[in-house]
Amino acid sequence: MTQASASQPPAILCIGSVLWDIIGRCTTEMQRGSDMPGRITRLPGGVAMNIAMTLARFGVRPALLTAVGRDPEGDELIHACGHFGLITDHIYRSEDLPTDRYMAVEGANGLIAAIADAHSLEAAGDKILRPLSDGSLGSEDAPYAGQVALDGNLTLSLLDDIVASPAFAKADLRVAPASPGKAERLRPFLTRTRGTLYVNLEEAGILCQAEFTDSETAAQAMLDRGAARVLVTDGGASATVADAKGTITLHPPRVTVARVTGAGDTFMAAHIVAEARGEDRKTALASALKAAATYVSGEPPL
Ligand SMILES: Nc1ncnc2c1ncn2[C@@H]1O[C@H](COP(=O)(O)OP(=O)(O)OP(=O)(O)O)[C@@H](O)[C@H]1O
Numbered sequence: 001m002t003q004a005s006a007s008q009p010p011a012i013l014c015i016g017s018v019l020w021d022i023i024g025r026c027t028t029e030m031q032r033g034s035d036m037p038g039r040i041t042r043l044p045g046g047v048a049m050n051i052a053m054t055l056a057r058f059g060v061r062p063a064l065l066t067a068v069g070r071d072p073e074g075d076e077l078i079h080a081c082g083h084f085g086l087i088t089d090h091i092y093r094s095e096d097l098p099t100d101r102y103m104a105v106e107g108a109n110g111l112i113a114a115i116a117d118a119h120s121l122e123a124a125g126d127k128i129l130r131p132l133s134d135g136s137l138g139s140e141d142a143p144y145a146g147q148v149a150l151d152g153n154l155t156l157s158l159l160d161d162i163v164a165s166p167a168f169a170k171a172d173l174r175v176a177p178a179s180p181g182k183a184e185r186l187r188p189f190l191t192r193t194r195g196t197l198y199v200n201l202e203e204a205g206i207l208c209q210a211e212f213t214d215s216e217t218a219a220q221a222m223l224d225r226g227a228a229r230v231l232v233t234d235g236g237a238s239a240t241v242a243d244a245k246g247t248i249t250l251h252p253p254r255v256t257v258a259r260v261t262g263a264g265d266t267f268m269a270a271h272i273v274a275e276a277r278g279e280d281r282k283t284a285l286a287s288a289l290k291a292a293a294t295y296v297s298g299e300p301p302l
């Protein structure tokens, strides 16, 4: 695997959770208390990692900013990140914090339950951002001016610092909630009118304390609450991009659904890449919808 030279800035930074996903899968339906045979896998995961891996599939080479322990699990995770072509040089390696983990149980009836243990990421706090001030990726005089994908596993207080920090003043911030349960953490992006938010209809509802039935109404409500720019997706139904220039709503192509988990990450990564290619608002939205629909249909994206 090739290593990026120190002088070559990464195309995009992915900041947030990078951890081991431990997923138990069972092919029959499960309920609370079920004890079933199945398969248990361990894979690199975390929202920042998932976005980075998806970006890498689209041909860009992201750098990760996260906390990873100096334990054997951490060494293995760093090695796995390198295997996917991700830049790991700027990751904060903690002596005393263990590598984070996420655990989910999936039955034939979908996700039964999941626990995200991102305590080390939370405990590391702004230490993960040091490369943006120590000169390796940016400094006070020359803040990082590229694209940044942020994940909602960062604490509300760190997200709040990021939107206000001079280190991010020039960055093109793109934010995704980790889960509907953590959507609340994105509130700083509403109050500070900065960045681009990628949410599904449910997450838009949580952020606006409302219930929406279509992406356009949800996107408009997010702007009314202070968001600078927002993309709202709604599965096989419409998706909307909205900012001060107005709103555009398009539908994804109709596909047969083979898998759904990861559709949101694919949409976000494809949209970031489309805009980096210089596509206009409508074309970039159409590209992202098509890539995510293709992913959902089970074919490789693009
Ligand atoms: N049934 C579908 N038919 C066509 N495209 C789909 C379908 N479901 C999802 N997609 C594509 O994926 C995009 C994102 O889907 P969705 O709104 O379900 O995201 P999400 O809820 O964040 O996904 P995730 O399951 O990753 O959390 C949609 O805008 C669309 O392009």
Ligand SMILES: Cc1ncc(CO)c(N)n1
Pocket (backbone or CB within 6 Å): 017, 019, 021, 045, 046, 047, 050, 102, 116, 117, 118, 153, 178, 179
């Ligand atoms: C922290 C965390 N890790 C992993 C996932 C799924 O990969 C998630 N939603 N959140």
